[in-house]
Amino acid sequence: MKEGPVIASVAALIGDPARANMLTALMDGRALTVSELAQAAGVTIQTASSHLARLDAANLLTAERQGRHRYFRLSDPEVARVLEALMGLAERTGAKRVRTGPRDAELRTARICYDHLAGERGVALLAATKRAGWIAGDDDLHVAPSGRAFFVDFGIDMDRLEQARRPVCKTCLDWSERRSHLGGALGAALLDRVLERGWARRGPGRVIAFPADGLAAMRATFGDTFTASTEA
Amino acid sequence: MKEGPVIASVAALIGDPARANMLTALMDGRALTVSELAQAAGVTIQTASSHLARLDAANLLTAERQGRHRYFRLSDPEVARVLEALMGLAERTGAKRVRTGPRDAELRTARICYDHLAGERGVALLAATKRAGWIAGDDDLHVAPSGRAFFVDFGIDMDRLEQARRPVCKTCLDWSERRSHLGGALGAALLDRVLERGWARRGPGRVIAFPADGLAAMRATFGDTFTASTEA
DNA sequence: CGGATAGTTCGACTAGCATCGAACTATGAA
DNA sequence: TTCATAGTTCGATGCTAGTCGAACTATCCG
Numbered sequence: 070m071k072e073g074p075v076i077a078s079v080a081a082l083i084g085d086p087a088r089a090n091m092l093t094a095l096m097d098g099r100a101l102t103v104s105e106l107a108q109a110a111g112v113t114i115q116t117a118s119s120h121l122a123r124l125d126a127a128n129l130l131t132a133e134r135q136g137r138h139r140y141f142r143l144s145d146p147e148v149a150r151v152l153e154a155l156m157g158l159a160e161r162t163g164a165k166r167v168r169t170g171p172r173d174a175e176l177r178t179a180r181i182c183y184d185h186l187a188g189e190r191g192v193a194l195l196a197a198t199k200r201a202g203w204i205a206g207d208d209d210l211h212v213a214p215s216g217r218a219f220f221v222d223f224g225i226d227m228d229r230l231e232q233a234r235r236p237v238c239k240t241c242l243d244w245s246e247r248r249s250h251l252g253g254a255l256g257a258a259l260l261d262r263v264l265e266r267g268w269a270r271r272g273p274g275r276v277i278a279f280p281a282d283g284l285a286a287m288r289a290t291f292g293d294t295f296t297a298s299t300e301a
Numbered sequence: 302m303k304e305g306p307v308i309a310s311v312a313a314l315i316g317d318p319a320r321a322n323m324l325t326a327l328m329d330g331r332a333l334t335v336s337e338l339a340q341a342a343g344v345t346i347q348t349a350s351s352h353l354a355r356l357d358a359a360n361l362l363t364a365e366r367q368g369r370h371r372y373f374r375l376s377d378p379e380v381a382r383v384l385e386a387l388m389g390l391a392e393r394t395g396a397k398r399v400r401t402g403p404r405d406a407e408l409r410t411a412r413i414c415y416d417h418l419a420g421e422r423g424v425a426l427l428a429a430t431k432r433a434g435w436i437a438g439d440d441d442l443h444v445a446p447s448g449r450a451f452f453v454d455f456g457i458d459m460d461r462l463e464q465a466r467r468p469v470c471k472t473c474l475d476w477s478e479r480r481s482h483l484g485g486a487l488g489a490a491l492l493d494r495v496l497e498r499g500w501a502r503r504g505p506g507r508v509i510a511f512p513a514d515g516l517a518a519m520r521a522t523f524g525d526t527f528t529a530s531t532e533a
Numbered sequence: 534c535g536g537a538t539a540g541t542t543c544g545a546c547t548a549g550c551a552t553c554g555a556a557c558t559a560t561g562a563a
Numbered sequence: 564t565t566c567a568t569a570g571t572t573c574g575a576t577g578c579t580a581g582t583c584g585a586a587c588t589a590t591c592c593g
Binding site: 534535536537538539540541542543544545546547548549550551552553554555556557558559560561562563 | 573575
Binding site: 084 | 311315377392
């Protein structure tokens with residue numbers, strides 16, 4: 070029985086606490102060095118190095134050398150999606166959650182998921198764009214003509230997005246909300262613009278903080294749905 | 302660092318080859334017994350039992366007792382989705398996927414469930430006897446007078462059934478059809494008679510095969526409802 | 534009742550692997 | 564060159580957990 074299904078090796082890779090810590094630390098899409106990841110995982114650099122070698126071999130991570138540093142990042146947004154989905158599963162497992170600090174509440178409100186907005190605000194953003202008729206579809210999202218005009222006006226180079234390999238729209242299941250938020254190239258571009266305009270800023274870790282005026286600007290732009298409670 | 306992120310425990314659970322085999326075996330939504338899952342995983346029943354207890358505790362599986370069997374199924378379609386996503390990740394490491402054979406379709410059509418008929422035909426059988434007015438009740442089934450006469454005429458010793466400890470009628474949830482079929486002593490006796498008359502025969506494993514003339518005989522006996530598609 | 538089958542629990546064995554110390558390589562700075 | 568920092572490799576250790584045999588419980592059959 071040495072020959073398990075493919076799924077087992079990948080899951081086992083994610084299943085080690087140290088590696089899981091590293092992966093979650095990388096979920097904001099940034100690249101981190103071996104030392105930083107070792108600290109995040111709470112292990113020594115040697116241990117981290119061996120873990121990272123295995124994650125790299127499995128193509129869950131990609132490595133980049135810069136001088137004497139080696140930067141690791143998630144190899145693909147798809148990896149982040151799977152990690153989010155696993156968090157969702159872990160939620161219903163219940164029973165064993167301990168760290169319910171204030172940081173946790175902030176994460177549930179708004180956080181970065183690889184490179185796009187997630188959490189309560191992320192789900193609300195997708196709901197608002199759908200209600201405005203800018204994005205249509207249920208499982209397979211696509212941009213409506215009116216939406217394309219809006220996004221261009223918002224400062225997004227839709228031409229570039231549409232020519233790139235990466236899908237423009239992609240649903241991404243939100244672990245804290247149990248509903249989808251907007252991923253893909255458009256999701257990333259939207260967050261970029263929002264951060265650029267100062268409507269939100271990055272907090273510690275994956276936290277995204279919306280100041281009061283930023284929230285008002287979001288509501289003015291995307292409609293009241295944005296701050297409405299997340300109903301179906 | 303005993304306290305890893307939530308994600309790790311779930312992933313570790315999936316990461317064991319034996320458990321992963323069990324989960325993939327359950328991915329079609331059917332419910333399987335401990336023995337069947339042990340065989341699917343290539344481990345002994347004791348080992349399977351302990352694995353299943355852990356998967357159950359984590360709410361990845363739900364258990365249902367039926368007689369001396371214990372049926373496990375994925376607790377939620379969401380679990381299957383995550384497993385699919387993990388398979389997608391595993392693809393990039395380069396590996397092969399296994400696909401279910403034609404045997405699966407046969408099992409869904411008609412199979413033996415402990416000692417009575419299950420699957421599409423099993424669900425249809427209960428529907429037909431109800432429509433004929435031979436069996437009444439929704440959750441707690443019982444035999445109507447006209448039904449008792451019919452079953453005696455069909456060659457079933459109803460006296461013996463009614464005196465035995467085992468319940469005469471029992472609903473049994475069908476995993477492939479998601480509706481109830483007829484279990485209990487009567488369900489077992491019915492299948493016995495049908496097999497005796499040669500209207501159906503046991504195939505490999507749990508498969509029950511209905512030849513064309515047997516199907517016609519069933520329809521003549523139990524009414525056209527028997528071969529009608531299973532609609533609520 | 535007694536025999537048979539399904540499943541659980543317990544205990545012991547074992548293998549794998551995560552971990553870290555120590556030594557080694559590689560890049561950068563002075 | 565010399566020192567410092569970043570990371571890798573190797574070897575030894577220790578712990579976890581997967582595994583199965585054996586004994587036990589529960590259900591069904593006659």
